[in-house]
Amino acid sequence: MHERNPTHRVQKLPQRTKKKAQDESLLTSLCTLICDNQIGISVNLLLLLFLTHIFFPRARRRTSKFLHLSYYNSESGLYGCGPDDLPLVATWTVILTGLRVAVMEYIIDPLARLGGVKSRKGLNRFKEQGWLIVYYTGSWTLGMYIMYHSEFWFNLNGMWEGWPHREVDGLFKWYYLVQWSFYLASIMVVNIEEKRKDYAQMFVHHIFTAALIYLSYGYYHMRVGTVILCMMDVVDIILPTAKLLKYMGYTLLPDIVFGIFLVTWLVTRHVFYILVCWSIYKDAPTAMAPGCYLSDGTIVPASSTDQYDALGGNEIWSNLVKAYTDRTGPICWHPSNRFGFLGLLLALQCILLLWMVLIVRVVYRVLSGQGADDVRSEDEGSDEEEVEEDEDGDAEHYSHNTETVKSDPEWVPVEQEVGVEALNLTRKNYKRNQNRSSSGRASGISIPGHGDRKELLGRIGCDKPT
Template sequence: MDLLPDIWRQDYWLPPGHTWRDMEQLAESDRPKPLDLLVALPLALGFVALRYVFERFFAPPLGRCLGVRNRFQKTAAPCPKLESFYTQRSRQPTQSEIVSLMSLCGKTQRQIETWFRLRRNQDRPCQTKKFGEAAWRFFFYLVAFVAGLACLIDRPWFWDRRECWRQYPEQPMERAHYWYYMLELSFYNSLLLRIFVDIKRKDFKEQVIHHLVCILLLSFSYSANYIRIGTLVMLLHDSSDIPLESAKMFSYGTGWRKTCNTLFVLFAVIFLVTRLVVFPSKIIHTTLVLSMEFFQPFAGYYFFNILLIVLQVLHIFWAGLILRMVCKLLKGKLEKDERSDEESEIEEKEEDKGGDENADLGDYCWDTSKDTINSKLSGLANTCVLNTLTNHRASASKRMRKAQ
């Protein structure tokens, strides 16, 4: 029973020498209150409903304009025994399990492997669903970044980081920053609510950690009146998400390869600069070092910086994935852009083991279509046939000359 009052001890939330009475000197509307965070819960449900409407009615026509089409997928033949094994035991049977399934179903090893491959393909999300998710995030990040920049660009702490801590914690809160916080917090709550319904990616665990850290950061920084530095963190993160989601949107369409590659390179540059250079050198340095010029360390100071460091570790993890993708992109260009087919069996098995190639990159595919592979195989076959006919004709003419 005494735990709840202990949570709100002023030495946890405020620097030494400051009390809750000092905060009460601010006007009621200018003072951040922890109970304000409850507003984010209904707003999160509103975002879920708005996203459903967007993906149902607005994303499909936009996708058709960009040439987004669902690939034709051959369905696996009905087989109750294999279906039961697939749903209850494993989507990828081992060699010993395949042998037992052969005797159980009366099928060859090749037939069973083909059935499981087709069955896994059926569970893959379609292109329109992927496009809808990317489009929803793109429009939110775009609106959030523009709105955040508009309400921060003329503020002194946007240009001078020491202004983030001057007169802290008795800093009045503006209504624009209040709504900026509530909308960002509601959006991340909605992502967490739908994370088990959305497309599951390779970095699923990292995404859950990222959403939780963001929610904790926003909630704590609002309650402790870390609003000035919090708004800079949100603006910095939204800046790189815009080209990422737009690149994914174009990657799902047809005929946008150069645009997709350009946007991805732009995203990689912005991400690496903002997350690996600006964030640690400006944001973390501000909270760790510059803040000490204005107050002494307290529990909230350590907690907030630990969350920022966890976020930075995630940035490093995603930077590795991005650099690996950039290397693949450059390698593809050096090889005349002849990339492997994403529907090939090898790629399919790799994706089933780990989900998508990368995370915060979603289902970013840099592969050619299946038609390209088929056309090359057809051309190779025609070449072989022509060579065979030529050899037969040459040998026949030799025999005619010998007979004469």
């Protein structure tokens, strides 16, 4: 009988049973491409736009709309509003999508590791909240600067006086268009991030906000839009700050910051916000006389029924989007128009009230001594494996991957006889292959937490039903 060499032993190595990719849909491939390569796609689109603008002079008449503010009036030094602004909104949507991932990966991620955040989920949360602080700090500061140098600084009636404001300052216009781009990008981002308990509210919130910006821009009501955006942005700085402190291991500081957030939330979103809604109902009809406003500054009052009807005074929807359809034509105000805006704003207030319920739950946790916790987040469960650094400085989750090997039915353990020397060599090769596969992606950047392709497709709703 053949004797085995005592220097040999049986080792179980993971061997993946490869399954043939089955009829992958175009939507599935597209979702995977976008999620895994947000920076690459954004940079490539922007490079294509810039190169086309530089090397094809005949195309500049069209490409310039994607790069510059449109409708500049050299006589007044102001900018008008119109459909040519939409390409710039698309450009900034792409910029913000790529910029978000770049800031998260190359700035916030190192800071999170220095702050002692070691778990995979903790890093993802830290980076997401850190990006919100970066963006909202900039947008809120700029919005407050614009308001401070305006006629409607702590003057609600000033939001309506002088309407319609067909031309605005360039900085004001750029701020409003970028805010619009941010919420359009957020509609996609909320489906890329790990879904939370308030996913539906957040998704609807972004759609409502983008719709309000669209209509307010089309109806020359950017003043009231800016006031509302500033009220919304300030709390979105404070709450993520409390979360970051919690992820870094602090106990008392998150509760203090959360208390500041709670007061700010109540004042801005349930007091100031309601005052703005009341001003729309009460002040707007008196500050803006019912009638049709012509581009030369003359007004056709609603009392001139025939002429008012002829100019479209009773066509509510067409007037709401006048900046996109006929920017130099008459734009009419009817007191009943305010109910359309009030309906959207009050619907948004209902979403805020739902969030207030979640906030009350956090307050209860603090008062009961459990500490402030993010009630929006899913339970951490067993997904708190630490991120370890290997010899080359790359993040390794070897222990986590080993657990995946054991639990995944597609991995089949195979008995194989190997020598003692081969055992060490096999372990090294296994680790190297891991590093090579994790770093050998196509252009762009891999989103943290999206390494599992099946999990990613299920998250964004592109996975095929089994």
